[in-house]
Amino acid sequence: MTREAIILRLVHEAIDVVNEGLPPGAALEKTPEVTLFGADGRLDSLGLVELLAETEVRLEEEFSVSLSLVNDKALSQRNSPFRSIDSLVTYVAAVLATEAPVGEAG
Amino acid sequence: MSNRIILITGSRKGIGRHLAETFARRGWHTYGCSRQPSDLQDEHYTHVCLDVADEPAVKRLFRQIRTRHGRLDALVNNAGVASMNLAMTTPVATLERVLRTNVVGTFLFSREAVKLMRPQQNGRIVNFSTIAVPLKLEGESAYVASKAAVEAMTSVLAKEYATYGVTVNTIGPPPIDTDLIRGIPPENLAARVLARLAFPRFGEPEDITHVLDFLLSERAGMMTGQTLYYGGV
Numbered sequence A: 001m002t003r004e005a006i007i008l009r010l011v012h013e014a015i016d017v018v019n020e021g022l023p024p025g026a027a028l029e030k031t032p033e034v035t036l037f038g039a040d041g042r043l044d045s046l047g048l049v050e051l052l053a054e055t056e057v058r059l060e061e062e063f064s065v066s067l068s069l070v071n072d073k074a075l076s077q078r079n080s081p082f083r084s085i086d087s088l089v090t091y092v093a094a095v096l097a098t099e100a101p102v103g104e105a106g
Numbered sequence B: 001m002s003n004r005i006i007l008i009t010g011s012r013k014g015i016g017r018h019l020a021e022t023f024a025r026r027g028w029h030t031y032g033c034s035r036q037p038s039d040l041q042d043e044h045y046t047h048v049c050l051d052v053a054d055e056p057a058v059k060r061l062f063r064q065i066r067t068r069h070g071r072l073d074a075l076v077n078n079a080g081v082a083s084m085n086l087a088m089t090t091p092v093a094t095l096e097r098v099l100r101t102n103v104v105g106t107f108l109f110s111r112e113a114v115k116l117m118r119p120q121q122n123g124r125i126v127n128f129s130t131i132a133v134p135l136k137l138e139g140e141s142a143y144v145a146s147k148a149a150v151e152a153m154t155s156v157l158a159k160e161y162a163t164y165g166v167t168v169n170t171i172g173p174p175p176i177d178t179d180l181i182r183g184i185p186p187e188n189l190a191a192r193v194l195a196r197l198a199f200p201r202f203g204e205p206e207d208i209t210h211v212l213d214f215l216l217s218e219r220a221g222m223m224t225g226q227t228l229y230y231g232g233v
Helices: A003-020 A045-063 A072-076 A085-097 B014-025 B055-069 B092-120 B141-162 B186-192 B205-216
Strands: B005-009 B029-034 B045-049 B074-077 B123-128 B166-172 B227-229
Touching: A003 A045, A003 A085, A045 A085, A045 B055, A045 B092, B005 B014, B005 B055, B005 B092, B014 B029, B014 B205, B029 B055, B055 B092, B074 B092, B092 B123, B092 B141, B092 B166, B123 B141, B123 B205, B141 B166, B166 B205
Parallel strands: B005 B029, B005 B074, B029 B045, B074 B123, B123 B166, B166 B227
Antiparallel strands: none
């Protein structure tokens, strides 16, 4: 499985968690083109925060890294990395490429 | 034997040490941290050496708790440093050091804690301020500014985290006999601080535990965004 495929699986898991909190009929489809955030986005800011927090947790577990997906650079990009599942996966792969694995505390 | 998980920052000495001993003795899975190692020996206590403002180290600690327990019930942001110095002679480096531990540390731990508390839709975060804030104590501008920031942050986090059933409160202790105030001449404490309280006396660590017990209890589920001062300030 490629790294992108693993990231996609983790993002899908995070979406499952977010969907649990959404009203019936409002669940996010796990399709690459679904608009997550921004104009016509399906998530409000709180929903996006939840999705990113759930994604971060899974990435840290899977890849043994410590990372933050939200930073000033991500928020200021002309094309938001959070607009779709596709763009999110691409963005996460880029962030991961700059992170070194970490050991366990204690 | 409790299955509850508590994390207490600055747990090597002072109030943090007292709280770590108390909760470990009660059987809570108690995690503590400080820059230096702790000599607290208890089967329920785990100590991690870190700087509370060191983001990667803090995230590793939370990852450890997540891996072992998958949850966190309570966070006590006790770690704090003070600086007793008139503003005119306080170096910027001192201000930055105080803000880093007291404000950045509290922010960072709270942010990571709520991620662990959110799935259970329940959690308690308790921050530490001081009566020096309402007293607007001369000679403590850096410390008071940092704790005022903690109080303001508490109010905002309380609103953000209510969605997840997590309460955030701050307690503002009176002087307690710990290293934090040991450098202050007793006559200064008596005249400048204690004399301005309705109960002009030192606090005891147990005073902190009692209020903490309430804030951590189920009964305090509607109590959030508040700062509770001691002594009748």
